[in-house]
Amino acid sequence: MALLMQAILSGVLIGGVYALVGVGLTIIFGVMRVINFAQGELVMAGMYVTFWLFTLWGIDPFLSVLLTMPALFLIGVVLQWSLINRVLNALPQNQILLTIGIGLVLSNLAMLAFTSDYRILSTSYSSSSVGLAGIRLSTPLIYCFLITVAITAALYWFLARTDMGHAIRATAQDREAAQLMGVSVRTISIFAFALGSALAGAAGALVAPTYYIYPQVGGAFTLKAFVVVVLGGMGSIIGAMLGGVLIGIGESVSAVYLGSGIKDLCVYVIFLLVLLLKPSGLLGKSRA
Amino acid sequence: MKTLILSIVAAIGFALIPIWIQSPYALHIFISLFIAVALGESWNVLGGFAGQYSVGHAAWYGLGAYGAFILLDSKGVAPWYGVWVAVLGSVIIALIVGSITFRLRGPYFVLASIAVAEIIRLAALNWKTLTNGAEGIQPADLPPLKIGKQVLIADWNGKEPYYYMGLAMALFCIVVNYAVKRSKLGYYLQAIREDQDAAHSLGIPLTKYKNYGLLISAALTALAGSFAAFYIGFIEPQQVFGIDVSVDMVLVALIGGIGTVSGPLVGGIVLVLLNEGLRAAFEQGHLLVRGVLMILVILAMPEGVVGFVSQRLRRRAATS
Numbered sequence: 288m289a290l291l292m293q294a295i296l297s298g299v300l301i302g303g304v305y306a307l308v309g310v311g312l313t314i315i316f317g318v319m320r321v322i323n324f325a326q327g328e329l330v331m332a333g334m335y336v337t338f339w340l341f342t343l344w345g346i347d348p349f350l351s352v353l354l355t356m357p358a359l360f361l362i363g364v365v366l367q368w369s370l371i372n373r374v375l376n377a378l379p380q381n382q383i384l385l386t387i388g389i390g391l392v393l394s395n396l397a398m399l400a401f402t403s404d405y406r407i408l409s410t411s412y413s414s415s416s417v418g419l420a421g422i423r424l425s426t427p428l429i430y431c432f433l434i435t436v437a438i439t440a441a442l443y444w445f446l447a448r449t450d451m452g453h454a455i456r457a458t459a460q461d462r463e464a465a466q467l468m469g470v471s472v473r474t475i476s477i478f479a480f481a482l483g484s485a486l487a488g489a490a491g492a493l494v495a496p497t498y499y500i501y502p503q504v505g506g507a508f509t510l511k512a513f514v515v516v517v518l519g520g521m522g523s524i525i526g527a528m529l530g531g532v533l534i535g536i537g538e539s540v541s542a543v544y545l546g547s548g549i550k551d552l553c554v555y556v557i558f559l560l561v562l563l564l565k566p567s568g569l570l571g572k573s574r575a
Numbered sequence: 576m577k578t579l580i581l582s583i584v585a586a587i588g589f590a591l592i593p594i595w596i597q598s599p600y601a602l603h604i605f606i607s608l609f610i611a612v613a614l615g616e617s618w619n620v621l622g623g624f625a626g627q628y629s630v631g632h633a634a635w636y637g638l639g640a641y642g643a644f645i646l647l648d649s650k651g652v653a654p655w656y657g658v659w660v661a662v663l664g665s666v667i668i669a670l671i672v673g674s675i676t677f678r679l680r681g682p683y684f685v686l687a688s689i690a691v692a693e694i695i696r697l698a699a700l701n702w703k704t705l706t707n708g709a710e711g712i713q714p715a716d717l718p719p720l721k722i723g724k725q726v727l728i729a730d731w732n733g734k735e736p737y738y739y740m741g742l743a744m745a746l747f748c749i750v751v752n753y754a755v756k757r758s759k760l761g762y763y764l765q766a767i768r769e770d771q772d773a774a775h776s777l778g779i780p781l782t783k784y785k786n787y788g789l790l791i792s793a794a795l796t797a798l799a800g801s802f803a804a805f806y807i808g809f810i811e812p813q814q815v816f817g818i819d820v821s822v823d824m825v826l827v828a829l830i831g832g833i834g835t836v837s838g839p840l841v842g843g844i845v846l847v848l849l850n851e852g853l854r855a856a857f858e859q860g861h862l863l864v865r866g867v868l869m870i871l872v873i874l875a876m877p878e879g880v881v882g883f884v885s886q887r888l889r890r891r892a893a894t895s
Contacts, residue, residue, distance in 0.1 A: 322682045373874055379681050380628040384829060385873045387630070387822060391866030399863060506818060510693060513686050548701040555690045555697070562679060562687050 293422045294543040295536050300428040302535020303435035304490050308508055309515030309527035310442065311486035317459035317522035318479035319375060321382045325366075325390035327509030329484045333359055333491020334500045335397060338408050341495075348408060349430050352438075352492045359488025363481035371480060372473070390505065397502035406500040413496055431493040438489055439528060446524070455479055459522060507551075514558040520567055589742055593735050602734040608847045609741030610803045615827030615839025616748035617795035620755055622825065623834035625788040626768030627677070630821045631688030632796050634672075634695045637815035638665035639797025640804035641699060641706060648714040654805055662797045669793035670786055677785045680771065689818065696816030711811030737806050744802055748795050752836045755791060764788050768834070796824075826865060830872055832879025841880045 312326045336355045340346040346354070366389060374382050415426045446452035457465040458475045466472045490508075498504065515534050519526025534554060542550040593602060614636070621627050642661025646652040652660070676687040699706045706712070717731040755761045763784045766774040775781055804810045814820075823846075831842025846868075853864050876883040 322686075370870060370874070377873075377877065380626075380685070381873050381877055383628070383630075383682060383685055384825065385870060388866045388869030388873065391822070391869065392863060393866075395863035395866060510689065513689075517683075517686065548697075552694060552697040552701070555694045558690050559675075559687060559694070562683060562690075563675060 289421050290543060291540070294540045296422060296424060297428065298536035298539030299532055300424065300432040300535070301539065302532035303432045303439075304494050304531070305511055305515050305534050306528045306531025307435055307438065307486050307490040307493070308512040309519065309531050310439070310524055311483035311490075312512045313516045313519070313522055313524055313527040314455070314459075314479050314486075315483040316516070317524075318455060319371070319476050320379070321371060321375070322379075322386070322513075323480075323483065324383055324386040324509055325393060325505075326483070326487055326512050327505030327507065328390040328393035329359060329362070329487035329505075330491040330494075330508040331397060331500075331502065331505035332362065332393060333488030334495045334498070334504065335401060335491075336488065337492040337495040338406055338500050341408055341410075348410065348492055348495045349434060352434060352489050355488045355492040356485040359491075360481045360485040362488075363484025364477055366484070367477045367480035372476065375476070390509065394502045394505055401502065403502055408495045408500065410496055425497070427496040431497070434489075434493055438486070442486075443524075451475075451478065455482075511554065514554055517558060518561050586742075586746055590739070593738050599734050602738050604847060604851055606734065606737050606741045606806060607851075608843055609738075609745040610799060610806070611823075611827050611847050612745045612840050612843035613741075613748040613799040613802075614796065614824045615831065615843050616745070616752045616836075617792050617799060618824040619752055619792075619828045619833065619836075619839050620764075620795070621785075621788045621792035623828055623838070624755060624761055624768065625764035625785055626834075627785060627788070628685050628825070629688040629792075630685050630818065630825060631690070631692035632792070632824050633816050633818065633820035634688075634692040635665045635669055635793040635796040636800030636803075636820050636824075637692075637695065637699065637810075637812070638668060639800035640810050640815045641712075642797070643801040644712045644714055644804060644810055645705065647717075648712055653718050654801070658798065658801045661801050662794050665797035666790055666794050669789055673786045673789040674782060677782045677789075689821075692816055692818065692821060696812050699812040699816060706812070709811060709813075711809055711814070713809045717805070737802075740802065741806075744799060748799070749836065749840065751791065751795065752839075755788075756836055760784065760787055765834075823865075826869055828879075830868065830879055832881030832883075835879070835881045838879050838881045845880065 308326060308330055311329075312323055315321060315323045315326075333355045336358050337348045337351045340351045340354060341348055370385065370389065371382075374385050410427070412426045416423045417426055417429060446456060454465065454470045454475050455478070457468065457470055458472055458479075462472055465475075487508075511534065515530040516527050517530075518533060519528070519530030534557075537557060538550050538554055541553040545553065589605075592605065596602065614632075618629070618632055622629055639658070639661045642664050643654055643657040646657035646660060647654055672691050676684060676691065679687050700708055702708075755764075763774070763779050764787075766777070766779060767781060767784060771781060800815065804815065827842040827846055828839045829842065830845050831840060832838030846865075849864060849868070872879065878886065
C-alpha cells in the first residue's frame, strides 16, 4: 500500500511538469488550431538555458525560471512572427510538417552548439529527499511541483481576469467573431505561441535538475505533451492539467508494477485507446 | 508515350552505370538514392494519393527489417525468401492497425500513426528474447544466391549486387505509383484526399480503400526497409523504428511534390545529394539542413519542386 501511495505521489509531482508542457500546447492549438510538434524541443531549449545559467553564473535552476520563461517567450515570438504566421491558413498537414521542421532545426542547432553529450545539472539538494509517513519524495521534484502549481495559478488568473487573457479565450472560442469584436487576432496568435513556448521553457527549467540534458530529449516531451492534451481534450486548459497529472500517475504506477521499460508503452497504448474511444478527451467538447 | 520512352532510356542508363563507375563511394550514393526514392514512393501511395499523412511509416520499415533479419539470424532462412515473409507480416499488422486508426482524421491520424510506431519501437526494445533489445542484430554472412545449381551472387561484400537490386526496387516502386495513380483505386484515394465526406457520400467505403492504400504502401515500405537493413548489415530499434525514418520518408515526398509520381524521385535526388555534399562540408551540420529544407519547402513551394516547376512552365506558356 505504501508502495502504491509512493508511486501515485511521485506521479502527481512529475505530472505537474507534463501538465505545464501540455497546457502550452493546448493554448497554441486553441488559438490557432496548429499542433506544435516542436513543443518538446522548446522544453529542451529551456533545459539548456537553465543548464548554462547554472554552470556559468551559478543561478539556481528553480530561480532561473524567471529568466528561462522570458527567453523562451522571445524565441516563441520570433518563431510565430517569422514562420508559423505564414501557414495559419495552409493545410493542417503542412502546419504539422513545418513545426516538425522547426523541431529538427532546434535539436540539431543544440547538437552543433553543445554536442550530443548527456549533461547533468547537479545542485546541492539534487539527491536529497523528504520523508513523510513512510513515503519519501525527492526534494527537487517537490520544488518543481510547487513552482508548477504557482505558474498554473498565475496563468489561470491571467486568462480569467486580464484583458489579454479574455482576448486569448475569445480567439480560441471563435476566431472570426473575436476579430469582429476588435481583437487583433494576429497579435493574440503571436502572444499565444510565445506563452506556450514560455510554459515549455518553464517546464524545461524545472526538470533540468532531475533529467539528463541532451539535444534529442525534446522528442519524448513532444509525444507526452500530445498524450496529455488528447487525454484532457484538445484546447481545454483544465483538461491538459488533469491529463498531465493522470499521465504522471499512470507512468509512475506502471513503472513500479510492470517495470520501467514498459511504462512508455503503457502511456502510448492509453493514448491510442483515448483517441479511439473518446477522441474529444475527458473534458473536451469539439473535434477539430 | 514520350515520358515512357524517356523513362526506359533513363532506367537502362542507370543499369549501365556500374560498368564504368566502380568507386564504392559513388555506388553507395546511388544505392542511398534508390532507397530514398523507394521509400518516398512507398509513402506517397498513402500520404500522397489518399492524403493520409502518416508520420509513423518507420513501423513498416522496421517490421520488414526485423522480420527478415530474425528469420535469417535464428532460423537460417535466406533473405530472398525471408523478405517476402517479413513483408507479408508487416502488411498484416499494418491492416490491423489501419482498420483501427483510419477512423481518425487530420492531426489525430498523424498523432495515432506516431504513437503506433513508438509502441512497436518500445516493444522491439523490450522483447529481448526475440529482438535482442537495444543491442540489435548483426546476422552472419549471407549465403550465396543460387538459381537451380548455378551460383548467381556469391560475394555480398561488394556494392554491385545491392546496386542492381536497389535500382530494380526503386523502379518497381515508381511503376506501382504510376499504376495506382491511373487505377480506379487511385481515383478513389484521390477523392478521399480532396474531400472525405463527399467521397463517402458518393459511396466510397473510406476505411476499406484507405486500407488498400496502406496495404500497398506498407508492403513497399517493408520491402525497402529490409533491403536497407541488409545493405547496412545491422539493425537496432531506434535506427529502424525511430521517428527520423518516418520524417525522412515524408521529406523525400514533400521536397519533390506530394501526390505526384515523379515527386519522390526528384525529392530523393535533392535530399541524397544535399546530404552527401553537406556531410563532406560540415560533418554534423547536414542534419540541420534537413530541418531548414523542410521549413523552406513548406513556406516557399508547398507543392514541392515538381509542382513549382510545372506551375512556372504553365505560367510561361500562358504569357508567351
